[in-house]
Each structure stands twice: as structure tokens, then as C-alpha cells.
Amino acid sequence: MNTLMTLLQKRSRFFYFFCIVFGLVSSLWNIGLLGTINATLTGDEIPFAILPVWQLFVLLLVLSLVTSKLFQNFMVKLSNDLSYDFGISIIEKLRFAAYEDYEAMGKERVYTALQDAQMVSSIPRTMIESFNSIIIVVSCMGYLYYASWIGGLMLTLVFILIVLFYVVRNKKIEKDFNIVRDMQNSYFRYINDLILGFKEIKMNSKRNDSLYQDYINANRIKTKDLLIENQNKYVNNNLVGTYSFYVVIGVSLFALPMFFELEIQQVSAYIITLLYVLGPLGGLINLIPVYTNVKIAVERLEEFDDKLNSLSTIKVRHGDLSEINDEFESIVFENVTYEYYSKKDQRTFQLGPINLEIKRGELMFIIGGNGSGKSTFVKLLTGIYKPTSGVIYINGVPVSANNYPYYRNQISAIFTDNYLFSENYDNIDFQNSSVSLKQYIDTMQLAEALRIDRERNVIENGLSKGQQKRLAMIYALMENRQVCVFDEWAAEQDPVFRRYFYEVIIKDLQRDGKTVIIITHDDEFYHHTDRLIKLDYGKIISNKVINKPELEPKI
Ligand SMILES: Nc1ncnc2c1ncn2[C@@H]1O[C@H](COP(=O)(O)OP(=O)(O)OP(=O)(O)O)[C@@H](O)[C@H]1O
DSSP, X not given: OHHHHHHHHHHOTTHHHHHHHHHHHHHHHHHHHHHHHHHHHHTOOOTTOXXXXXXXXXXXXXXXHHHHHHHHHHHHHHHHHHHHHHHHHHHHHHTTSOHHHHHHHOHHHHHHHHHHHHHXXXXXXXXXXXXXXXHHHHHHHHHHHHHOHHHHHHHHHHXXXXXXXXXXXHHHHHHHHHHHHHHHHHHHXXXXXXXXXXXXXXXXXXXXXXXXXXXXXXXXXXXXXXXXXXXXXXXXXXXXXXXXXXHHHHIIIIIHHHHSOOOHHHHHHHHHHHHHHHHHHHHHHHHHHHHHHHHHHHHHHHHHHHHHHXXXXXXXXXXOTTOSOSSOOEEEEEEEEEEEEOTTSOEEEEEEEEEEEEETXXXXXEEEOTTXXXXXXXXXXXXXXXXXXXXXXXXXXXXXXGGHHHHHTTXXXXXXXXXXXXXXXXXXXXXXOOHHHHHHHHHTTOTTTOOXXXXXXXXXXXXXXXXXXXXXXHHHHHTOOSEEEEESGGGGSOHHHHHHIIIIIHXXXXXXXXXXXXXXXXXXXXXXXXXXXXXXXTEEEEEEEOSOOOOSOOO
């Protein structure tokens, strides 16, 4: 509760002020209403009344209505602001996270956090209703002490017992709810497997059954059982709470008058107050599960936010994008290593140390067997991974945390598992294609295949794997960067286009002054490169000059 209240106060400095004003007016209204009802029924005078009863009633009614409306509107806005802040700040920070940190986090963690952020928008209902109910319960208690101190005392004792009972029981339920949230993470992971591996699932009935039965369904059943168990605990809690009240009513009706000298007016005022408080109390009890879920969501979001904040790259953001001379000259690897570790902190693979210079206008092929470290090298070269040790220089300047984004912005890369976006984030004008775009589409032989959704200015889905890679190439060329890195790009191309790629496309790029680095297994084209670098077990085992680079760029 504290975290939530502090968060709300942080989001709006008027939060506590609004709570106090609303609390005072509501208490006044509830006590006034009770006093009016009881006084009218019993024929007693209302103490401290400065106005006739009906005028007092109307005045309080209007005051309470206006304050309630203002408070509720305020809470609706505040909690939606908070939910928006959480959701958007996760994405805002996540985009600056290092790729390694993102990999370690896992995408399901991001999905759950976004779900938690949505949960926060149910705060207004929880807050307004519980605040209302608490005020009613507290003001009624005050009124009860005034009507009959013995009754007030008895109710206070019952309340303390109920609250203690709830606190103890809720601790266990909260633990279970946390287990449910963890299971939600695994659930998203299995669903991800189902969606991304749909073809592989279709191809194997056993795998299909296993994913469904042993993972998804088992996860859902366990979640359902935990929820049933917990919700039943809530039902029991509710019953204990509500029925202890009925017991209090019974005791007040039958037992109290026997032991204490109570007048019928006192007893009836007391019973009316109890009945009046019963509804809000029930509401309060029903809100406990919602509140517990919101509390867990907020705690987890804070934890996730702290984790994101602890990442050093978040603070650097885009760093200094104008730090290095724009004209690309060279990339140098000096004793660069990269290490992978297992969960038990054992090193599983080391790339390097790598010492290498890539000069402007060079065409370089990186070759090597499976698992030799080519893709890891590409991730280092493109700045997706940062070296475990050693330094990478661009134009003689060491690439540091502050200029990594600059470094990445110098390179166009197509990774083996390249992803095509659903929206046109690069704002390419497909409707009035530029000369270069038309030319690239022709070069990639995609004129027939590409369908443009004119309304959204995007390329529609429905391309073959090889065509998707060609489209990725168009996007990479449109970036017009000086260094191009293509990781096994030609693997999905037909023989004719593969040859065209090695003999025409990359030669043209080189003639345009680009530096081109290609990861390949296509040995029949190795003779086209200027330099052939071979990796084995993470080490460069040969670095051969094959052709002299054409350094004069085509105008
Ligand atoms: N994310 C990762 N976590 C841990 N180890 C990894 C990770 N990615 C790769 N490795 C390990 O690093 C080594 C090199 O992998 P890498 O993907 O760089 O090889 P590669 O030469 O590109 O292979 P291929 O030709 O099969 O694509 C492998 O032994 C692999 O198991």
C-alpha cells in the first residue's frame, strides 16, 4: 500500500491533499447522514446542528457529491497516467538496453511487465471504492462510540480480529499470486514457441501433444488450481468477515441489553449503523484480491524498472552521434575477445583475441565451419555485442559506451535471422518511389512481387524467404551507409541470383565506395573477395589477400 500511495503522490503532488479533503467531506457526510436518519427515527435532537435537519442534509449531500466527483475524476486520470508512465517507460528504456541484456531478460519478461502496467489502470476502482469504504467504516465507528461506547468497543475488537485474520491469510495468498505471475512468464514462452514454431508443431504430432499437454495445459491447470485455491480462501475470508458482523448484530440485539443498561434508542441507532456499514465493509473485503494483484503488479514493475535503470547503456541513450568524423576510413579490432558463459558461470565459448583491420572500400569474406564464431564476430563488428576485452576503433577512435550508437549507425547489416518490420519505420516513400528505390527494386528483381499497401505506405506480407532477404537488402541499401555487413545473405537465394549477388551486387557496392563484409559458405565465389578471413574455434586461422581492392569509387 505504501509503495502505491508513494507512487501516486510522486505522480501528482495533490494526491494526499485530495485524499484528505475527500476523506474529511465524506466522513462529515456519512456521520451527518447517519445522525440525521437516527435522529429522525428516534426523534432526538441533532447535536451541534446550526441549520434545520433537511437543510443540513441537502448541504452535505451536495458537498459530498461534488467532492466525490472531483476525487473520482482525479483518481481516474492519475491512475491512467501512472499506467501509461509504467508501460511507456519500459519501452522507452528497453530500446536503449544492450542486446546482451535484452537477450538475458527474455521477451516474455517484457510481455508480462507490459501486462502488469495495464493492471495498474485498475487502481481507480480499487482506490476509490476502498477509500470510500474505509471512510464509511471509520466514520461509523466514531458514530457508534457516540451512540454507545460499549458497542463501539465491541465492534473495534471484532475489527481488529478480522484485520489480523486477513493480514495473516493474505500473506500466503500473495505468495501464491507471485507464483501465478512466474507461471505467466513460462506460459508466454510456450505460447511464443507455439506461434513461432507453428510449422514445426504441425509436422510432429508427438511434439504437438507434448507442447499442449505437458507444457501449456499443465501450466494452465496449475495456474487455474492455484487461482481456485486462492479465490476460495478469499471466499472464506469474506464469509468470516461478513458473518462475524452478523454475530455482532445478534450480540447487540440479544446479549448487550441483558448485561448493560441500554435504551431501545441506543440499540436501534447501533443496529442501523451496523447495517449501514455492512455494504462498504463487504465491498472492502471483495476488493482485497484486486488490490493484492495491483500491489504485486506495481512491485514487479518497480523491480523491472530498477533492473532497466541499473543497465549502464540506458543512461547513455544515443550517446554522442556526432562524435567521429563522418567519412569512414577504417575499423580496427585490437585484441578483441567475446565470451559466452553458461548459467553456472562457466565459459562455454571464446571468440578471439582478434586483431584485424578493415579498410575503406574493402571487400572481405569471413568463412569457417559451423560454430566457429562467424555470427558472434558479426555481432561484435556491428556493435550489437561489446567486447569482453580488447578495443574496437573506428577511424582511429576507440568505440566507447558513449559512441557505440554512432558506430552502429555507420553500418548496414542483414543478420541471418533478419526481421522485416510490420510498419514503415524508416519512412520510405513507396508511393512516389525515388529513382534509387526503383533501381534497387529492379536490381533485386522484386518489381513483380512487391505489393504496396498505399494507405499505410508499407510493403504487404506474402514474399518468399529469398524475396524477403532481397527486400531486406533494399532496406539496407536505402540506408546508404558506408559499411555493409551481410551474414549468409545468399544462403536463401537461387543459384542465378546468388551468382548475381557475388558478381554484380557486391561489386557495384564496392565501386560505390562501400566497405563490404560478407559471411559466407559459398566457396565457389571465394575468388571474388579482396580478403578471405577464416575462423576456427573462435580464432582467425588464416587472413589471405585474394584481390587488390578497387579503391577508386565509382562517381
Ligand atoms: N547466445 C549464445 N549464448 C551462448 N553461446 C552461444 C550463443 N550464440 C552462440 N553461442 C556459441 O558460440 C559459438 C559460436 O557461435 P556462432 O553463432 O558465432 O557460430 P557461427 O560460426 O556463426 O556458426 P554457423 O555457421 O553455424 O552459423 C557456438 O559454439 C555457439 O554455441
